[in-house]
Amino acid sequence: MSTHPLRLGLLGCADIAWRRTLPVIQCEPAVELVAVAARDMAKAKVFADRFGGQAVEDYRALLERPDIDAVYIPLPAGLHREWIVRTLNAGKHVLVEKPLTTRHVDTVEVLELAGSRGLTLMENLTSLRHGLHTAVQDLVSGGEVGELRMLSAAFGFPPLSPKDIRYRPDLGGGALLDVGVYPLSTAQRFLGPDLEVVGATLKQDPEYGVDVSGDVLLRTPDGRTAHVAFGFEHGYRCDYALWGSGGRIFVDRAYTPPPTWHPVIRLERQDEVRELTLPPEDQFATTLRAFLRAVSTSEQPADAEVAIRVQAQLVDQIRDRAQA
Structure with a gap:
């Protein structure tokens, strides 16, 4: 187990990150915010000035950095699948805002990709914890x-x-x-x-x-x-x-x-x-600690992945039933 803080990158400067997640990260000694990426460089700088790390103008540039171990993704739900895949393929762990993806098939894909690469992928549905x-x-x-x-x-x-x-x-x-x-x-x-x-x-x-x-x-x-x-x-x-x-x-x-x-x-x-x-x-702090444990031990509770898969399946069923 590493004694060094987990080096984290932020992909997207969302309100939930500013209000709830980053304040918790800032107070947790086991994690360090290294870089902040946004489409708007000025916004990235505001976040970096408040919570630490270096402002980065491009999402891809952040993923290419060798000094980042994991990425927190609070982007809109419709962008989750793309950037989860990109992040996992870059060899980095992922904490992503709910929902994990917008479709069951995409949820299965990213979970299996994370498993095949030995990386932690966790949904930040904090109320569960x-x-x-x-x-x-x-x-x-x-x-x-x-x-x-x-x-x-x-x-x-x-x-x-x-x-x-x-x-x-x-x-x-x-x-x-x-x-x-x-x-x-x-x-x-x-x-x-x-x-x-x-x-x-x-x-x-x-x-x-x-x-x-x-x-x-x-x-x-x-x-x-x-x-x-x-x-x-x-x-x-x-x-x-x-x-x-x-x-x-x-x-x-x-x-x-x-x-x-x-x-x-x-x-x-x-x-x-x-x-x-x-x-x-603070359920955001509880979830962050669960993510850090999963990364450090390379293990996640099996029931957590089952719950994510079932949730995505229910969302698809609701859409189908509602349209019938």
């Missing part, structure tokens, strides 16, 4: 709600700026890929990977040409169900509920809790209501 969800899983496994029967999950917020890239179909925009993946990941976490899309709707915006909201019904082979909802045209909502034979668990602020937020789990049973308050956690 927050301890809140592990605590909920422990309650379910401990029988606190009896047998789990049904799950509901939702993530939505008001319309975005008309210039937001999430309204760009050529860049992989749309609510399904941006916010729908969060409640879908919840369904998979608690109901397992054998989910089938029973029905789906996607509301297309005729002006932008992307889906701005959606609803999905899923089921497992043994008859348990999940309903997930998402969109860009709602009052803010970010929660999920688990309904079992003996009770219910409800979690608010489930997917994007601030690092100072104390998550609350509400447990409701016939003669009891309990609220469990957990310590705050």
Whole structure:
């Protein structure tokens, strides 16, 4: 195991990098930001001045640098497949914003490429690694709600700026890929990977040409169900509920809790209501540490890759069902 910090390059100066990921990287001694690449050199310099590293004008030039071990890619979803492939072929590990790619076939391709090259490829879907969800899983496994029967999950917020890239179909925009993946990941976490899309709707915006909201019904082979909802045209909502034979668990602020937020789990049973308050956690820091472990050990949990593949498959099924 190397005792030197992981030398990281940033490919694309996105808002999520500025607000959440780079501040965490800056505070982590096991990683060093070496270079920042953007289409706009002035923007690259702003990022480099704030977080360190050298500003680079060209993405390809960054990938050619021998002093970079790994690359963080917060580019629009529609560009992920191309730049994941380029980065892996350059011999560098990849941490990429969600979704990994926009299609199941592309997700399988990049995962297999990473495996063949012995490189780490991780999706930065940070909510998956927050301890809140592990605590909920422990309650379910401990029988606190009896047998789990049904799950509901939702993530939505008001319309975005008309210039937001999430309204760009050529860049992989749309609510399904941006916010729908969060409640879908919840369904998979608690109901397992054998989910089938029973029905789906996607509301297309005729002006932008992307889906701005959606609803999905899923089921497992043994008859348990999940309903997930998402969109860009709602009052803010970010929660999920688990309904079992003996009770219910409800979690608010489930997917994007601030690092100072104390998550609350509400447990409701016939003669009891309990609220469990957990310590705050920065899920971006937790994900970064998971990435660093995977790189240093050359190992990733097998269930993490399965989850990514299943998620991509569900997204394709939703599109197919919604168009039928």
